[in-house]
Each structure stands twice: as structure tokens, then as C-alpha cells.
Amino acid sequence: KRRIMYLLWPLLFLHVSAQLKQPKQEGSVRLVGDLPSSGRVEVYHDGQWGTVCDDGWELAEAQVVCRQLGFPGAISVKPGGQYGEGSGPIWLDDMNCKGSESSLSECSFKGWVVCETVKKLSNSIFLHFSVDNSLGLSHDLGLLFDSGNSCDFRINVQDTSEEEELTFCVHKMILMFYPELNITNDSRNLAVNVSQTCHPHVSAFLRYLYTRQIDVSITSAQCLHQLAFIFGVKKLMEDVGRTFTLLLPEDNTFLTQVSMYEYGVRTGDLVLQENVLQYLSWNCEYLISSPVLSTISFHMMDALLQRSDLILNDEAFLLEALETWIQDKGEEISSDLQASLLNHIRFLLIPADKLYEMQFSSSVLRQNHEKLYLTGLLRGFQFNYLPRIYTGDEWSVVFNDTTVNYPYHHYGQNNRIQTFSTPAHPSALYREQKVQWQAQVFLSAQECSNYGISCYYFPVARFVGYGNQERYTSTIRYSNRLILSCKYENNVFHVQDFKNSMAVVPNNSSMDLPNPCPDDYSFRFVVRPEYI
Incomplete structure (x- = not known):
């Protein structure tokens, strides 16, 4: 058998949503690749991640994986080595999914672990194994909340004006897992004050108390954080708090960001x-x-x-x-x-x-x-x-074109290079003295080689001062910055400094903020002089 790599492109909602990072649990799946929505399928079993081996993997199996990860479905399946060979054991073999299962481990398959043995084991050895079907427990508890069968506890949700009230019937046994609510055997109801704007999200939050799973969107994040704060669910508070950084670039009006800060x-x-x-x-x-x-x-x-x-x-x-x-x-x-x-x-x-x-x-x-x-x-x-990071024309230069041209040669000719000059320093003492700079963006090893540079990751930016810059080394240092932003939106999503005149642009998963425009962003080189 060979390890199979899969390309899964999930159908995207028109609204922005973020999935909370699920804890490692038996039967969990993940995609290993540059994007959270595509990559090699790996499964968590017996305390470690492993791969899937199956020559007959089809769209039905891919649909199950995408839904288990919180996406609505899969668009395509692409076997092959696009994402490199996986590590760890091959956990699943001969998968057969209908496409309606809620998790991959619910599909029929040959068995956990494909092993190679050195010698045949003696029949006298007692073999034992563990059965873990807990993956479906969260789903079943969610159905229990939805049905309300045998509920024995009421939660009354009011806003501060008491003009509107919601009532939910839940199971006291579930609430007993949350000690900060002070639920006792004699308790029959609980009243909480929640702003009216958050009322639409209360049901999803209460369902989380059963399932420990929830979808977080730009419209629900603050309310879910507030509800977790009120109910004392610290783990959800922490998880939702981390998703705020993913949601920050999504509102160009800045209303959400300002509201988040005041809430913080x-x-x-x-x-x-x-x-x-x-x-x-x-x-x-x-x-x-x-x-x-x-x-x-x-x-x-x-x-x-x-x-x-x-x-x-x-x-x-x-x-x-x-x-x-x-x-x-x-x-x-x-x-x-x-x-x-x-x-x-x-x-x-x-x-x-x-x-x-x-x-x-x-x-x-x-x-x-x-x-x-x-x-x-x-x-x-x-x-x-x-200084701060000043982007006026006299202190910075922008590359909007990051394509590769092939005018006369068989290798990419780098046309992403600009030379410009800045004042040595903004102060009156140095303002009339100029420093020359050369800014470049490389997209391939060949482009780097053309300039006598060794590069291993791409894209990579190079920012070099030359000419009379040496004259100021005892009084001025340059802490230059590379700024990445969407070309046509007010959205800066990454800032980094240069090490030895080079700056490697990290992939999307390791950036401080997700790249909202992976195929359409610009590079701004900023000169940042500091007086020593």
C-alpha cells in the first residue's frame, strides 16, 4: 500500500467563520498543508497522529473529513504526493464511507493500524485491545440538548432592561460540571443578565455546555466570550479569545475591533x-x-x-x-x-x-x-x-507586482527591484544627507542565484543600503521593516524586520494574523532610522 495525500477544498460560507482548535481526541482528523482547508489527511489514534492508506479514496470520504473539521463539504479529492510523505503509522486502511457520517472513524474500514511483524505471534499470547467510541458522545449529547427530553432545569436569560426574556430547559446534570454556577440538588432555575444583542447566541452556547463544540464567527465571538465569562467557562473564554486575532482583519470599518478592545x-x-x-x-x-x-x-x-x-x-x-x-x-x-x-x-x-x-x-x-x-x-x-513606522513616500517603497516575467531567458528574470534614496535621518541635522537603498522581492531560487544569493524559502525580500551609509554607523542605526498588506483594502496583516538585509515571508499558518488576500498582496519596504 502507499500513503495517499488528499487535496480537500471546502465550500466556503459567504460570512466569515472560524473553527475552534479541537483538542486531540481519539478519531480526530487534521489537514497538514499550507492552508487550514487543504492538505494531507491525518488521524489521531492511540496517542499519536498517523496517515490514511487507501487507493479507493473518493469524494464521499472527503466529505466526511471536511464536515468533521467543521466545513460544509468538499469540492475535490486529489491523491498524490503534493503535501509530502506523512510520518507516523498508517492508521486507517480500505475506507468505505457513505458521505453522511459525522466523523471518519464512523465509516467502515479494515481496522486500526497496518502492522509489519517480524515473526508470527504465538497463539498462546493473550491479545487485548481497547474500544473507544467516545467520538460520537458529543454528537449524541447535542441531540439531547436539541430535543429537551427529560430536562429538569430552567435558565432565564434577560437583558439589563428586562424587556425581553428567553427561557431554556436544560439538564441539571450537565450544569453540575460547571462549579462556578453553584448548582445544587435543590436548584431548579437560574437567571442571568445578557445584553439583548447576544440573545441569538445563547442557544449555541448552552449546546456547547453539552458537546464542548461550537462554531465561532465574527458576529458571535464577543457574545460567546461574554457568555463564557458569565457562566465561568474559562476554557471557552481562552479558546474564543484566541480566535479574536483570526477575526480582526475581517472588518474594514474597525467597529468590531474597537468593540472588542472595550470589551477586553x-x-x-x-x-x-x-x-x-x-x-x-x-x-x-x-x-x-x-x-x-x-x-x-x-x-x-x-x-x-x-x-x-x-x-x-x-x-x-x-x-x-x-x-x-x-x-x-x-x-x-x-x-x-x-x-x-x-x-x-x-x-x-x-x-x-x-x-x-x-x-x-x-x-x-x-x-x-x-x-x-x-x-x-x-x-x-x-x-x-x-521612531514609529512611517510610510510616507520619502521613507518607503511598494511592490504591487509579484509576477514572474520571462522576456528572453528560460529562467525567471526578476523585475521586482527598486532603487531609491531617503534622508539619513528625519532630524534637521541629517535631513539633507541622503542614503541609497535597493529593495528586491525574490520568488524562486533561480532569481536569488542570479544575484549571488542563496535562498531556501519563498517569497523572500532583500533590503540593502549602500553608498555613504557607512558614514552614519556610529550615530544612526536602521531598524527597517517589511509590511504586507492587501492591495485594494485597508488591511495590514503582517510586519517583520530584516535579518542581515533579508526577510523571509512566513507561510499563512505561522503569521501573527491570517493572510486575507493570499494571491493579491503588496510588499512595502520601510526605512526606519534610530538615533543611537
């Missing part, structure tokens, strides 16, 4: 707050241009202004955004709070020509805090501060 503040979830702030920092320029900017709270604005990973045109642009935000807030932001925010502006990084223009500003901040404002302007003619 209310529940004290510092990890959630940091994940949202990082995403908004990377997409700061888009956030500033969005109508949602005027709605963000003081503590969110305060947290953003303190970060050094903000990606935006320049520091003057950030100051203008702060002034606009304060004007929109009006008397809601006191004079002391305005001053505390103004102190976060890095005047030292504003170019001298813009500092000069700002002397004549008539903004609210200038009028209310003239002394503090002028002090910042005067300090701005020095430069000893950690």
Missing part, C-alpha cells in the same frame, strides 16, 4: 486588549481616516499613542488626528486629559519644515496648551527618540 477592558482581558491594539497600530493610518475614530475612548487613544509600532505617514499626521479627535469629543475630554495625550506626541520626529508651519497653528491643542505645545516644537529640532 471591561473583562480585564489584557491579551485581548494587546491583540486589538497591535492590529489597530498596524492599520493606524486607515483607522485615522475612518469615521470610527471619533468614537474611540480616551483610554484607547491613550494606549495607541504610547505605542512604537504605529504604521502611519508621519508624526505630524498623528498630531493632526489627535487634534481632530479632541475637537470631535468636545468637553468630554478635560484639559488635563488633553495635556496627557499631547505628551505622547513625539515632536522630536516631526520634520523641521512641518515644525515651522505648526508654529502658526490655531488648533484647540495649541490654544489650550500653548506652553506645552511650544515646548514640544522646540524639542522637535533635536532627535533622540524611538
Whole structure:
């Protein structure tokens, strides 16, 4: 027999959904490949992952795998070695699925484990084995919740206004697994207050208490996290909290991200707050241009202004955004709070020509805090501060074309190369002195070889300074960045630095955020000088 690799392309919902990562359990399946929706099928049995061997694997088997993973179905099956040879034992052989099974282990198959033996075992040896049919228990408990048969406990769900109430009949025995609910033998009902917007998700959450399985979407994540917080289901809180990072790129209006951050503040979830702030920092320029900017709270604005990973045109642009935000807030932001925010502006990084223009500003901040404002302007003619990631034209270059051309040769001729110059530093002292840079993107080993470089992973970016850069090594260092973003959307999904002038773009599974546009994204090279 040979190991068979399968390509399973699941049917995608029009709305965005994310599956919680299931714990390893008997009969679990996974896809090993670059994408969560395609790859080699592996099965978990007897404490380890193994592969599937079957020459007759068809779409029916693929349908079962996709549904077990939480997808609605499979589009195609592609046997072969596309994803490389699997490791571990061959767990399943001669599969025969109808296509309606809920898990692969429910299909008929030859048996667990295909073994090679050195010698025939003696008939006198007692052979024993384990039978584990627990995989179907979650499904059966879900049916029990759906039917409500023999339920003996009522949960009354109200919103804070008590205008609407939902009632669910559940089984007290199930709730006894959750000690924070303080359910006793004498308990007959439980009343909880849940915001009305989350009422549509209560049923799915209660079903999770039975099955330990649930689908999480961009519209349900916050409500499920809130319900888990109320019911004390910490494991679900942690799992849903991790999915927030997957959902962050899906709302270009930033309404969801702002709501998630405020919710993280209310529940004290510092990890959630940091994940949202990082995403908004990377997409700061888009956030500033969005109508949602005027709605963000003081503590969110305060947290953003303190970060050094903000990606935006320049520091003057950030100051203008702060002034606009304060004007929109009006008397809601006191004079002391305005001053505390103004102190976060890095005047030292504003170019001298813009500092000069700002002397004549008539903004609210200038009028209310003239002394503090002028002090910042005067300090701005020095430069000893950690910069943010400024993407103005004088500090960055973008590659939108990542195709391979074959004009005259049989190998790919790399036309993804640009040379440009930047000021040695934004400060007035170095602004007129220029540094030359060369930015390149390589998509193949041949392209790297053409430039005398060895590359092992693709795509890979190269960013090299040359010319008179050596002159500044004792006073300036360059912490340059590579930014990946969708070409036609306000969505930055990955930022990384360069190691020895090279930056290997990670695959989708190892990025901080999932790539929402895997075939249509751009590379931005950003020069980031720091005064030593």
C-alpha cells in the first residue's frame, strides 16, 4: 500500500467563520498543508497522529473529513504526493464511507493500524485491545440538548432592561460540571443578565455546555466570550479569545475591533486588549481616516499613542488626528486629559519644515496648551527618540507586482527591484544627507542565484543600503521593516524586520494574523532610522 495525500477544498460560507482548535481526541482528523482547508489527511489514534492508506479514496470520504473539521463539504479529492510523505503509522486502511457520517472513524474500514511483524505471534499470547467510541458522545449529547427530553432545569436569560426574556430547559446534570454556577440538588432555575444583542447566541452556547463544540464567527465571538465569562467557562473564554486575532482583519470599518478592545477592558482581558491594539497600530493610518475614530475612548487613544509600532505617514499626521479627535469629543475630554495625550506626541520626529508651519497653528491643542505645545516644537529640532513606522513616500517603497516575467531567458528574470534614496535621518541635522537603498522581492531560487544569493524559502525580500551609509554607523542605526498588506483594502496583516538585509515571508499558518488576500498582496519596504 502507499500513503495517499488528499487535496480537500471546502465550500466556503459567504460570512466569515472560524473553527475552534479541537483538542486531540481519539478519531480526530487534521489537514497538514499550507492552508487550514487543504492538505494531507491525518488521524489521531492511540496517542499519536498517523496517515490514511487507501487507493479507493473518493469524494464521499472527503466529505466526511471536511464536515468533521467543521466545513460544509468538499469540492475535490486529489491523491498524490503534493503535501509530502506523512510520518507516523498508517492508521486507517480500505475506507468505505457513505458521505453522511459525522466523523471518519464512523465509516467502515479494515481496522486500526497496518502492522509489519517480524515473526508470527504465538497463539498462546493473550491479545487485548481497547474500544473507544467516545467520538460520537458529543454528537449524541447535542441531540439531547436539541430535543429537551427529560430536562429538569430552567435558565432565564434577560437583558439589563428586562424587556425581553428567553427561557431554556436544560439538564441539571450537565450544569453540575460547571462549579462556578453553584448548582445544587435543590436548584431548579437560574437567571442571568445578557445584553439583548447576544440573545441569538445563547442557544449555541448552552449546546456547547453539552458537546464542548461550537462554531465561532465574527458576529458571535464577543457574545460567546461574554457568555463564557458569565457562566465561568474559562476554557471557552481562552479558546474564543484566541480566535479574536483570526477575526480582526475581517472588518474594514474597525467597529468590531474597537468593540472588542472595550470589551477586553471591561473583562480585564489584557491579551485581548494587546491583540486589538497591535492590529489597530498596524492599520493606524486607515483607522485615522475612518469615521470610527471619533468614537474611540480616551483610554484607547491613550494606549495607541504610547505605542512604537504605529504604521502611519508621519508624526505630524498623528498630531493632526489627535487634534481632530479632541475637537470631535468636545468637553468630554478635560484639559488635563488633553495635556496627557499631547505628551505622547513625539515632536522630536516631526520634520523641521512641518515644525515651522505648526508654529502658526490655531488648533484647540495649541490654544489650550500653548506652553506645552511650544515646548514640544522646540524639542522637535533635536532627535533622540524611538521612531514609529512611517510610510510616507520619502521613507518607503511598494511592490504591487509579484509576477514572474520571462522576456528572453528560460529562467525567471526578476523585475521586482527598486532603487531609491531617503534622508539619513528625519532630524534637521541629517535631513539633507541622503542614503541609497535597493529593495528586491525574490520568488524562486533561480532569481536569488542570479544575484549571488542563496535562498531556501519563498517569497523572500532583500533590503540593502549602500553608498555613504557607512558614514552614519556610529550615530544612526536602521531598524527597517517589511509590511504586507492587501492591495485594494485597508488591511495590514503582517510586519517583520530584516535579518542581515533579508526577510523571509512566513507561510499563512505561522503569521501573527491570517493572510486575507493570499494571491493579491503588496510588499512595502520601510526605512526606519534610530538615533543611537
